[in-house]
Amino acid sequence: MELEDLRRLRRARDVMDRDYAEPLDVPALARVALMSPGHFSRSFRSAFGETPYSYLMTRRIERAKALLRRGDLSVTEVCFAVGCTSLGSFSSRFTELVGESPSAYRARDHRDQGIPACIAKIYTRPVRNGEAGVRGRGLA
Template sequence: MTTVPDDLLVGLRRARDRIDRHYAEPLDLDALAATAGLSKYHFLRCFARTYGRTPHAFLTERRVERAQDLLRATNLTVTEVCWLVGYSGLGSFSTRFRRLVGCSPSEYQARWELSGPPRIPGCFVMMHGLSDRATQRSRSTDADRAIPEKARDVGAPGESSA
């Protein structure tokens, strides 16, 4: 098995971080490849070689992990969790969840209903920004307010000054 050159790892990490942060949004291979600065198919091969799974499999795992957190800790319905983690259909969500976890989302939620700490009401999750979508929006809005207008246009997206 060949290894990925070190100069490509930075772009691959950037794409992986984008999946981690924006898993609830629609992400396609072209956008992720652009984030990494690679062609679509070269990105796919390098990502799979580096992380042991395709970008789609990595995204699916991330979404199901977050769904598990929400099903354990909140009283949201399975359908609400499905939408919050980025799926547009309950069938595909349930199928992928069952394949990765070994049980359906409803069975998983029922297992945690009576045990563990009190569950967070779904209205609090939606209203107070405890879901990743709301938190992401409020963070970017707060960050935009903190940065002076002239400083916003200085660097390209994703560049760090360090």
């Protein structure tokens, strides 16, 4: 993959990181990357190991986890705050990536246990079922 294509893909990924709560779709992200939607999707997956949609949903679930830990918003409010438009789809995806429902996650005790943020981020990033064995608990 060419350096210019990687730069364009990173630009689209940055848009997802920054504007995760906005309605984003592949055609809009492909325009940011100056690529056709098909080429963008294939290139994104090749460069980052997951589809643009999967990456965006992972970002949204990460943000949702942070909002749910605060405990001052309902699950429905969190769903809409992170850019999801369907509570059912949000709950299903959250449960798939986190391993428990948003309500159960919100109800748990999330007090700081003295783990450095850089390490906590590794272990709290949502993991798809197939990735759990690959990533394991190492730092690799």
